[in-house]
Amino acid sequence: MEMNRTQTDVYDAIVIGARCAGSPTAMLLAQRGYRVLLLEKATFPSEVPRGHMIQASGVALLKEWGLFERVLASNCPPISRFVFDLGSLALAGMPQGATLIAPRHGVLDTILADAAVASGAELREGFLVQEMQMDGNRVIGIRGNGPDGVQVTERANIVIGADGLYSLVARAVQAPTYDVRPSLTCAYFTYYSNLPVEETAIYVRDKRVIVAFPTNDVNTCIGLQFPREELAAFRADIAGNFLHIVGLVPELAARVRNAKQTERFLGVTDIPNFFRKPSGPGWALVGDAGYHKDPYTGQGISDAFFSAKLLAEAIDAGFSRRQPLEEALAAYEQQRNAQALPSYEFNYQLATFEPPSREMQHLFAALARNQVETNNFFGAISGTIPIPEFFAPANLQRITSQHDVPVPASE
Secondary structure, three states, X not given: OEEEOOHHHOEEEEEEOOOOOHHHHHHHHHHOOOOEEXXXXXXXXXXXXXXXXXXXXXXXXXXXXXXXXXXXXXOOOOEOOEEEEOOOOEEEEOOOOOOEEOOOHHHHHHHHHHHHHHOOOEEEEOOEEEEEEEEOOEEEEEEEEOOOXXXXXXXXXXXXXXXXXXXXXXXXXXXXXXXXXXXXXXXXXXXXXXXXXXXXXXXXXXXXXXXXXXXXXXXXXXXXXXXXXXXXXXXXXXXXXXXXXHOOOHHHHHHHHOOEEOOOOXXXXXXXXXXXXXXXXXXXXXXXXXXXXXXXXXXXXXXXXXXXXXXXXXXXXXXXXXXXXXXXXXXHHHHHHHHHHHHHHHHHHHHOOXXXXXXXXHHHHHHOOOHHHHHHHHHHHHOOOOHHHHOOHHHXXXXXXXXXXXXXXXX
């Protein structure tokens, strides 16, 4: 049996996916008075094997939405120090007033979904969307089923895919991709108790990146990235190879040996790099469904928040007739790309694991003697300072000219 709503029950928006991109989009639209249906195939709380660092730019949006204190109250510690350790030198700092957090997805996604519901969105968990409903080339709704297995058809003025890398919406409308880059890395991570850390630390060693940061319930996440071509060899002995790579940082490895692993190893083995056209007749994409990059600097959740805010503003501009909807959605794509492209390029360059150029080595050596500019460097990583602004040739020349320092030897 299939249930259908009448035409008067058309939603303003259906959002597919209620995690870091979908729930904020639904929340922001509902706050503007729109009738929003939010669909999620999982039930909360639930984890997903993805990174969960929220950089300073994302924290700023959580504060704007009144959700930051709720995340802290989940026993998720604020992080006020960033370490970037190249072996030959280490930089440490943070822009003044900036904070990072790294809540588990089971915690964060529940808070975001609850906020969407509190704002007026209708949430259906355990709902599997099976197909888009079309009228010619226009998306007009969805067809799927909830936990009871009853087929349901729902209609909306716009269907928003916040359903991740393998978005059903993107596939259904054949959303074009562009600026596609090969996948360079893969990642594994796990969690430990009795391993207290207070900062986010990135260690770069021999074409590997080891990351450590605190998360909920006095646990520490240890993660690593390495070239994708080494995945098969790594999988032959995940535990042994994980600890071997962590051993490239002896002081961290010693602490890991004395800690208790609290969860299994989790792998993210498909890390594509692409942009998708994020809108068309009756549909839009947000978060990873519309754009994805290598997670080297942990910007994914912040990107999802930012694109959710942009998309909600564009839809509101179109629905309220302040601007033609097609024009507003085109502006959404332009704004998204202008914000995302510098970080996309920066992360991709880092993910090649190429040794730092002579110029970058000179920069790092200068930063090691300049705390103010080191803090600005971390501002570029965490999203409080535009990457093009910090890495502008004139700015780099200004920084390096302040200190006549020897360039450390490459490892």
